Amino acid sequence: MARQYFGTDGIRGLANGKKLTPELALKVGMATGIAFQRGDYRHRVVIGKDTRRSGYMIETALTAGFTAVGMDVFLLGPMPTPAVAMLTQSLRADLGVMISASHNPFDDNGIKLFRPDGYKLSDEVEAQIEELMNTDLTPRLQQGRGIGRAYRDEEARTRYIEYAKRTLPKRTDLSGLRVVLDCANGAAYKVAPTALWELGAELFTIGVEPDGFNINHKVGSTAPEAVAAKVRELRADVGIALDGDADRVIIVDENGTVVDGDQFMAVIAASWLARGQLQGGGIVATIMSNLGLERYLTTLGLGLERTQVGDRYVLEAMRAKGFNVGGEQSGHIILSDFTTTGDGLVAALQLLSVVKETGGSVSEICSRFQPVPQLLQSVRYGQGKPLENKKVVEVIEAARARLGAAGRLVIRESGTEPVIRVMGEADDKNLVASIVEDITSVIRQVA
Known part of the structure; x- marks a missing residue:
């Protein structure tokens, strides 16, 4: 059965668009709070967010939902997604929430949910939450002393920084390394520079001036040209580019190569x-x-x-x-x-x-294998299911026949945006280019 709200990575969409509204966030808070209250004690939830302007709106609505069903809320402020997962465990919370649309443009946003052990919810649990969201939750709301409280956790940032530093092998420091760090004007704009500086790196930063609208804009892991240019300009040893919620990273070597x-x-x-x-x-x-x-x-x-x-x-x-x-x-x-x-x-x-x-250079260390020629193209579509169109099915079948056992062809719909991704891979670069172009051209015609 198709899910109504959740995709492959939580709930995501245009803020105040057809799906992601304050009303929806309120329902998510109430339904998820009810689903994760087990036992007779004061339940708690931690909420982090990235730097999108709409994060304030969604955070407030979620907080209202959770407190309405009796959960105490710990607000972390801008914080990487993995930090929320870690702090859910560390603070013995019943639930963790990250408000982010990751690498998407600023006008999108999303809600990711974590279990008490820091892992993302299963499809089955998300389905249960959706079922609750579609019922009348009014009889299950708390009153009087049963309503939850909201707190600002001022120590969360320090907790995560120390945790990240402890993942390094003992007695490792980064002194002598010239590092360019690009935080995508996103969730890690404070914690990541602090951690690297405290570890001894000679640090240069970009993408650390969020204004609510510039997250992922020409910076970050989806635009590595920015950090690459800075690495070349400063003759740095390495560039590090995070995405908007800092759960992914792209490295650039000393030559500015991604x-x-x-x-x-x-x-x-x-x-x-x-x-x-x-x-x-x-x-x-x-x-x-x-x-x-x-x-x-x-x-x-x-x-x-x-x-x-x-x-x-x-x-x-x-x-x-x-x-x-x-x-x-x-x-x-x-x-x-x-x-x-x-x-x-x-x-x-x-x-x-x-x-x-x-003691090696990043270019030497990160050249472990010669990649097989691979081409990935994306086609945005408005509505419908282009991959079920007869012309698209036929061109894909023909492409697979041309490739045979000499390569791989992967075609899929994105789980987070209306995009079809077409990837071809084979030792013959010209064959890959021809096949991918044939498929994407037909998809564009019908999309």
Whole structure:
């Protein structure tokens, strides 16, 4: 059964658009608060957000919903998504909430929910919450002394900074490293610079002046040209670009060349294997990860477990099969020894520890394999289901026949926006380009 509100990563949409309104946020607060009240004690929820202007509106509506059903609310202010997950556990909360649309433009926003153990909700629990949202919750509202309170947690930022620093190997510091950090004018604009500076890095920052509207605008992991240009200008050793809620990271080497998530995972896999820290006999990645990564891991005697796109599915496979490293090509890196979700800052620190340990340059360290030619294109559509159109089905079938066993073709709808993504991969670059162009052209015609 199709879900009404939740997508692949919580609830997301245009703030005050058709879906994401204060009324909806109020219902989410009430329904989720009811669903997570178990036992006779004062229940609590932590709420973090990124820097979008609409965050104030959604935060207030959620707070009203949670307090109305008797939960106490701890407001963290601007805080990375992984920090919310960690603080949900640390503060022994019954629930964690992150208000963010991640890498989307500022006028979008979203609501992500975390269980008491810091993991995202399952599809089944989200379905239960939706069912509650569609019922009359008035009889279950608290009155008088039963209504909850709201608090501002002024210590949360320090808690997360210290936690992130402790993920580094003992006696590791970053002195001598010239680091450009791009916080995308987003949730990590205070915590990430503080952590890197306290660890000894010579730090240069961009994307740390949020105004409510400039999150992800020409900065951050979706626009790595900004950090790359600054790295070249300052002759820095490395550039780090986070996204709006800091659960993903893109690295730029000393030449200003972007290092994608696949190379990043290869570095961590090899490093943790050498330290005896890697579990599961390999790593977990999605169907979008490059075939070159899979071939490289084979040379190390390691395997690659693939999942559908979405960090939640990567994490599910990691937990089910005993892996402790996983991620996505886009820069979601999950290190389950430390986190229950992607954490851009923690992942970046792991890479910097390898740089310090080996004394090598970032370009040397992050060139683990030769990527197989891969082309990804996105087609935005208005409505309907273009992938079910007869012409689209036919062109896809023809493309798969042309590729045969020589490559991979992945076509999927985005779970967070009305976009169809077409990815082709094969050793023959010209064949990949031809196939992707054929498919996207037909999709554009019918979309």
